[in-house]
Amino acid sequence: MEIQDIDLKELIEREIGEHFNRQGYIRCPFHNEKTPSLSVKFFPDANKERFKCWGCSEKGDAIDFIMKLKNFDYTEAREYLGLPVEKNGQEQQAEKIKSYIEWQIEKCDFRKGQKLLGLFEFANGKNEVVYYKAKFLKSDGKKDLSYYHVEDDKVINKRGTDELIYNYYSVLEGIKDNKIVIICEGEKDANKLNSMLKKDKYVATSIKGCKDLTILEGAKIYVCSDTGEAGEKYKWHIYNELFACAKAFKFINLPGIKNLGDNKDVTDWLDAGHDKFDLLKAFGRSLDLKNKYELQQDREGIYKIVRKVKKDDVEENRINITNFRLIKATRISFEDEEQEGVKLVLKSPTGNVIEKIGSSTVFDDLKSFRNFLGTIDLSFSGNMDNLVELKSWINNYFALEVEEIHQGVKFKEKNEELLFITNDGAIGKNGTTETIKADKRNNADVIGIEPISAEELKKLKNHILRFATPEKTISIIGTIINDLAIYQNQKMKEKLHHLLIVGESGSGKSTILENVIAPILNYPKRDIKSIGLITPFALIKGLSDGNYPMLFDEFKPSSLDRYKVAKLSETLRNLYDRATISRGDKSFKSKDFQLNRPLVLVGEESYPNQEKALIERSCIVYLSRREREEKHTEAMEWIIANEEILNKFGRSLIDTILNLNVDEYREIRKSAKQSIKGLSNRPLNTALNICCGIEIFNILFKKHNLKPITKYEDHVIKNIETEILDGGADAHSTVEQMLILYNDIVEDKRAEGINAVECRGDGVFIKTSEMLNQIRVHIRNTSLGINILDSKDFKKQAAKAGYLEGLSNKLIKVDGKPMRFDTYNKKMLLNLKVYGIVPPDALDVTDMEGESNIIPFR
Secondary structure, eight states, rough: GGOOOOOOOOHHHHTTOOOOOSSOOOOOSSSOSSSSSSEEETTTTTEEEEEEETTTOEEHHHHHHHHHHHHHHHHHHHHOOOSSSSOOOOHHHHHHHHOOOHHHHHOOOTTTOOOEEEEEEEETTTTTTTEEEEEEEEETOOEEEEEEEETTTTTSOOOOOOHHHHHHHHHHHHTTTTOEEEESSSHHHHHHHHHTTTTTTTTEEEEOOOOOOOTTTTOEEEEEOOOHHHHHHHHHHHHHHHTTTTTTTEOOOOTTTGGOOOOOOHHHHHHHHHHHHHHHHHHTTSSSTTTTTTTTTTEEEEEEEEEEEEEEEEEEEEEEEEESSEEEEEEEETTTTTTEEEEEEOOOOOEEEEEEEEEGGGGSHHHHHHHHHOOOOOOOOOOHHHHHHHHHHHHHTTOOEEEEEESEEEEEEEEEEEEEETTTTETTTTESSEEEESSSSOOOTTTTTOOOHHHHHHHHHTTTTSSSSSHHHHHHHHHHHHHHHHHHHHHHTTOOEEEEEEOHHHHHSSIIIIIIIHHOOOOOOOOEEGGGOOOHHHHHHHSSSSOOEEEEEEEEESSSSSHHHHHHHHHHHHHHTTTTEEEEEETTTTTEEOOOEEEEEEEOOOOOGOHHHHHHTEEEEOTTTTTOOHHHHHHHHHHHHHHHHHHHHHHHHHHHHHTHHHHHHHHHHHHTTTTTOOOOHHHHHHHHHHHHHHHHHHHHHOOOTTOOSSOOOHHHHHIIIIIIIITTOOOOOOHHHHHHHHHHHHHOOOOOOOOEEEETTTTTEEOOHHHHHHHHHHHHHTTOOOOOOOHHHHHHHHHHHHHHEEEEEEEEETTTTEEEEEEEHHHHHHTTOTTTTOOGGOOOOEEEEEEEEEEOOO
């Protein structure tokens, strides 16, 4: 018996009378502890198990454990374990090789700085060690290998013979016992599998570089190759050499191994969290290419073998059921729809690779499946029984991995980790996975983009806030960055404002959208849509596809009909509140659309009717050609020339967001609020959003040891006060907008009908119904496309706002006929500056003695 034959876990359990827990730990016998901290791990490079206590740091192999536990010396421990007391010839030879390698590392320049990773013995059919393969780690992180053998008691740094199959003797004995031969790419993989499966019907080997493979003729072969191009070449080399003479032949499909990256092997797969049960399950779900009772495939398509018995003979006939080959199959979980689907990658007889995605119900009948194939290149010629057989075959041997498909690009928490899900995979703080994807409804080409470097970030800082005046650039960049923190905002139930960039033709608004905002978001320019060309339902659907910002150009409400303007206004209000909208489909089922995506609008006009509800829900940035200076143009020219840096900046912002937990974001928001004075309600929320975006920017600066952006809050407040509050304390309500509109009608002398306003010393009186009627006539005559409140709603809102003091409480003669007028608050109307309704010379003037005098209106 050799030390490799000892099950170290069983030995430890037997010696201390306890058992390893489910996490693989046991209480250490070498120090007092309540919580188990000793574990066992197999080291394939050394080809033996070792223990380690994470509490007292004791470690070693089976001999070391017994020496420490029993207080034995080395010889006593070997004798106790049933090992030969003296090291045998192979052990002594291995020690000689190791000593020689240590001398090389110390004395020889070509080995200086290298570390021995593993020493692997290659024996012949008599179990005699012929040579050793040593693997080294070089100082630059690359690996190297070398061969050694002993000749006349002298170590020679050469192989000295042709390459042998690894574990030659064990493989030879295993084939005699009808064991399955697992061919791996590396020796450590073979060691790992032999240790894990030593009590089962398997023996593992590596045949790299071997020319003589005659001992494998007639064996049952399983191939566990590495990922990547080299692994593909290795497995097909084995196929070409051994398939014809093998009893059974399987390419082992290890679910999820490709997600680990290129040049990953079965050891990496097992170390990633898989166990013996997973491995045996993978063996069972890998197709035996020699099995005539299963469907098989070749260049002509998928086929089955039908057997007919004629007397003593069995006649075998091939029946093709498809003209295509199956390259890959994946089970699909449509997460947002809670449906199961399938993705098939097929190769047509013309050589085209075609990908098909659909519901799992495509296998329910022949018509559904043929419709699923959907191209003249692909055909299925089998019957319903063949289709059922095909479904089972695909499910058992190909659809081993589950791919999650989400609607739209989005930030989403999964298994307590925040992910950014794109069409090409999901990015998390621990790396990228290809099994979680978006459904290509929208784009964010982030995977493959490198993070920004400190030098690039330094250059970016000198230009990114200088393509316009500070209040505009800070508002734009802060909004875009904070929009990426939508997950954190949703968790805190905070609202994200809309960004509306307005300006005359040639003011640079579309340039900013295409060359600043889109590159930061890593959006292809084709994904910038025209708001005027989209239908109301398509807008609702688009805003519910994920939660990544949505970009619109050509915002011009005056060119839209009243219905579309009304629907657009309604959708934007609902978007701010992340409302859920229900719509029925052709099958009379209701489907919910939750509006989630932050919105960027660019156009020549602001919101129609100066609607307060939308203005307060937005950050509005006005641009003009007159304001643009040479330094702004220079900054924009640099930005356009360095789109790649903006792409990297966007990728780094996403990485920053993924590492920003909700509590940290809450603290950023709390701190920002202390710096914002004079704002309240929605305008305050807009300012907070922008400032949080700049602070997330600052996190990136601090990471690269660069100075953060400071003293930016006043610029944010200035833009909001100018563009949102119009220089005042609040945006105009609908009632105020109607009063202002009527004031314009009066001043322009376009009012038709009776005189609706009487402004006298004892007050301001308006016949509300007549005023509203004149507004309606004006709208109809001018085709303004403005929606106004009806009389009841107007009076109620005007009364609550304080503009209307009394309903029909003043009887005034008009053209000799008495009419009832409503009483309005003169002071509030004057503050609203509707001087056509209440001329300023009707003001109450109080003299220095405090006595009030009235300056008459007429």
